[in-house]
Amino acid sequence: MTVASTVKSNQHHETRRKCSGSPFHSIKFFVVCHGVLQLSQLLVSGYLKSSVSTIEKRFGLSSKTSGMITSSNEIGNTLLIVFVSYFGSRVHRPRFIGCGAVLVCLAGFLMSLPHFIVGPYEFDNSIASSFNNATDTCWANRSSRAHGLVPTCGAGKVQEDSRVLFLLFSSQILLGIGGVPIQPFGISYVDDFASASNSPLYLGILFAITILGPGLAFMLGSVMLKFYVDIDKFSSDEIVLEAGDPRWVGAWWLGFLIASSIVAVSAVPYFFFPRKMPKETVNCERLEMKDKTEMLAGCKVTSDALRSLTLLEFIKKFPHILLRTLKNPIYLIVVMGQVNLSAMVAGLATFMAKFMERQFTITASFANLLIGGLIIPAAVMGVVVGGVIMKRLQLTVKQLGVMCSIALFCCLCVAAPLLFIGCATQKVAGITHHYNSSEKLKLSSQCNSLCFCEPEAFNPVCGSDGVEYISPCYAGCKVVNVEPLEKKVLNYTECSCISTTGTEGLASPGTCGSSCSHLLKTFVILVSVIAFVASLSQTPSFMMVLSMDAWACPVRHCH
Template sequence: MQDALVDMGPKASPAQISEDNLAEEAGNATKRTLQLGTVSSSLIKFHAFPQQGNDQAVARPALRKKTREGKESLERPCGLGCIVISSCQRFNNIQCFLVFFCILVASQGIVFGLVDLSIDTFQKENHLGISENLVLSLTYDISSCLIVLFISYYGGRGNIPRWIAFSSFLVGVGSLFFAFPYISDGRYQLSADPEDTCQEMKIIKTCRKASPSFQAKYIASFILGQIVQGIAGMPLYILGTIFIDNSVATHSAGIYLGLMDASLILGYSLAYVIGAPLMKGTENSTFLISVEDIDDHHKWLRSWWIYFGFVSLTAWITLIPLSCFPHSVRGTAKIKAEKRKQLHPFDNKFKDKELGTSIKDLFANTWVLMKDPVFICLALTKASESLVLIGASEFLPIYIENQFVLTHTTATKIAGFVLLPGGALGQLLGGIIVSKLHMSCKALMRFTIVTSVVSLVFFGFVIFVRCDTIPFAGINEDYDGTGQLGNLTAPCNSHCRCSSSLYSAICGRDHIGYFSPCFAGCIQSKIIQDDKTYYNCSCIQEGLTTADDQGDFIDARPGTCDAKCYKLPLFIAFIFSTILFSVFSGIPNTLTILRIVSDNQRSLALGLAFVFLRIFGTIPGPIVFKMTADISCIFRETEYCGKKGNCWIYNKMKMAYLLVGICCICKVVTIFFTAIALCLCKYLPKDNSEILHMPVKNPTVKKKRKN
């Protein structure tokens, strides 16, 4: 039966057998040809044999181009060295990378905010000189400016996620440097201030400062921390931007970059909110001071290190996840292939040119970018915008405090709440708008001009939102017809031995503000139901009298007089809109810089733009706004250890005009240089300027057949 079944099977004819043999021989020949081709390609690739002939000379650049493209588009699995977990490959994408990256960026933003607040507190308590203030404020900008070109040029060639992971380590280390003085020195104590009432026989120790050892340790630790943070920041904001732009479609880059910048502003603003209670400023109130209160205050002040330690821990949490990402995440090869088809305003010779690795090549390529007027204009635009942000972050708390008569802590919190939604939302919305509209380079420049004009208009509205100046004895009001303006001492308080280094504003029943109870001539005080009141003030003679529960007539209460100004909500609305439209141009400016240069010069272009930003923006910015505050000051402490002391009272009108004027000038500079860049684009060669007119979207370019 089985033999019958076998015989019933189909039999191959001689013709079929011969065809099968021919097919098998053809297949073997094909395999031999492929193997020979592979061997010859390998020999050509590694230059084992000298190439001769025109055909081989033409093939060599094409082979190098393929090798370079293959190297750039290499996608590896997600893992740490030889440890590769298959279940973790689902996280090998730009979205997961962005989560850890934004956490790291927000962590450094918190460090920036805490450092600014901590330095401000330290400067006020120790009255540092101009050189010490500048060193503490500008070390970050100077250190980052010195290394940014090297990191952007050489870092763009390597594994960018590993560079960013190294930055996360440095962010944590730098944060610990800032915490070190508060952890190591438990003797951070300032001498307690006596209650500043009028006493004919008293000795006031006005020269109060921390111990010299703590001051030296603080300055050294903060300088080291600023240097480390400056080194850590450049891979984040240069190489991180390039990695994101490489890994997403051209029209989607704005959204991802907007999330990155929004995270930075979110962290900075969050630091203002959580660090405001640690601020030591002019609280415009006087309370009975005890040794226990002083100890509690400095225990609270030393808790700076808790926040810095938390930031270090948060930054280090991202270290291992960021180290696991490969050179290129999944999907990058396809995106790069599409982007390679796009034209660039530079000559085609820069498109496929391999950049050298020597220092000479670095400066040569930098000079190529320096000769491009469009790039220079955009870099200067970026620098002018940074000045506006510096003014908003550093000068806004002082402006709110003095313009609307608030405590330093409250003003700092309000500034943080304004910067948080305004800055973060502006960066995010700016990226979303330009991405959804698929804007071209010229459209991005027009968008920058329009948003800057709107921001300039809102700046004009801000200047009209201010409060009237409160009468202040010795500053803009005399002492009931006695004394001189600009001098706090008058016949009514000349016997009180008052000091201008103890600012404790009070409001008299005559609705005039006084620098302190001592300068008001008050010789007695009471605390009734947690409210402090002053009595028998020799300089207060007019006004309605009010008796307390014990029948004594109250002459003054702590705090400044009520300005009866209710314009703060309107000011917040205008300044919020100003910041919102001002930061709208941040992402478009970055995208324009990335689009006007060739792919292999993008990281260097961003690095050079950051050099312009530091030299013309962040380095002179703090100096300009500190000078603005000094010019607006009408009374400052002059008795402090023989040094120039804190400013206690500002000219509100002058402060408003100076702040708004500087910011308006910066916006005009932004509009001017962006308009010049837009006009210069018209003079580019026609064949090299197509990208300026085409939408920022992956185009399909047909390849020409070779004859």
């Protein structure tokens, strides 16, 4: 037996051992592990989006600030992604993925830290918080002023805390850095060692999980926000607010602890995967099949040349590579399409729950339930169906472009009816509605001028005239009727600012609600269909980006 035949025989036995031995030499097992990690990683990043309105209320953040926080994780991601493309072929990719997962885990724990460094959540003094049946009414505030008990202005107002902002921003940046190697390294690892026929299916599964992760995050948010924010500091008997109260704040921090713990566990297997594994074949037992990597060797000359470059040489050649890439109009169009679609999805994912809360008068928990239980699963189905269509029809790159164009055009058509779904802004006295036609928009009016209402009070009531008031005091209410057993407010009466048929009206606790709540079902159905149709283009568009060199090297797609 010659030396060459001996080496070939040893390689044959080694390949057979890897095919039938450790699961860490199986690309299928890697896909399973990577799916779990992506799921848990996106559970951390997606959970913030499900809790945006709650965190805003808890720490007094504006929508502008919360939007900057949610987008700050792209800072570290954007700065490092180019270097990841350089080091990707030179490092132990599974271990780098594991290290990235550890950073994601740390970022998740940091996100929950503000809850433990600030005091308990405080809301304005009201019936619910003090059990004083006269609190927050016109007579109560007038009596307090008469006895010199002037309320402290802004005592119940939550202001932005620099410590909280620092932790939220830094944890999001760390989350972006940790997420850099996870998806690119994972996808390239699958693309390198999966068979050409199975690769689209595997990538379709991973993309579906990429969307499923935020979906589960919204479901987790739906559950966590049903618990009071300070559930670890107060017993259930001491919690006087209910989930339907506008001042309710849920346990936003608890979800981060749960999601981060899952990431920590899912990171462990990556430290046991090899740097390289055998190329997957259609049937692992049929080792006599020709290695398909040899069929693609002609397409990888450029890639191999780049891998041999030093970091300094790569930096010098990068402008030339970038310019050559920018001269490819088809590549630019595909990338611009992905960027615009991603920008739309990012904005919707961040503020859709808040929009649904305000527009349809539902709780944060229920809004998250609708998004995570209906809308996002529809998008997952779209990604999977798109991958299956690619696998069944064996579409060429040109056909992939046609498929993406058709899907997005249909998405545009389905989205058109959303332009006509909406309702008028709720009438809020002194903010969006005048107390009377002769006055300017301001909270104080002649009808409540003697009530000495707290400027920062927030205990909304709905008047019998259909107008919402930010507190019973600003409605001029003098009497509160309380259910004697459960100590719940039934209504407020003798309200001087509420006039119905010439007599003083009454007000009920809570907001007036939305005039278009009946459109919620239509809205959810339309958005779900849009998510499904738009997601059909996700896998094809990504495969187009991966296959850009196929136009210069058609051998790549010779399966």
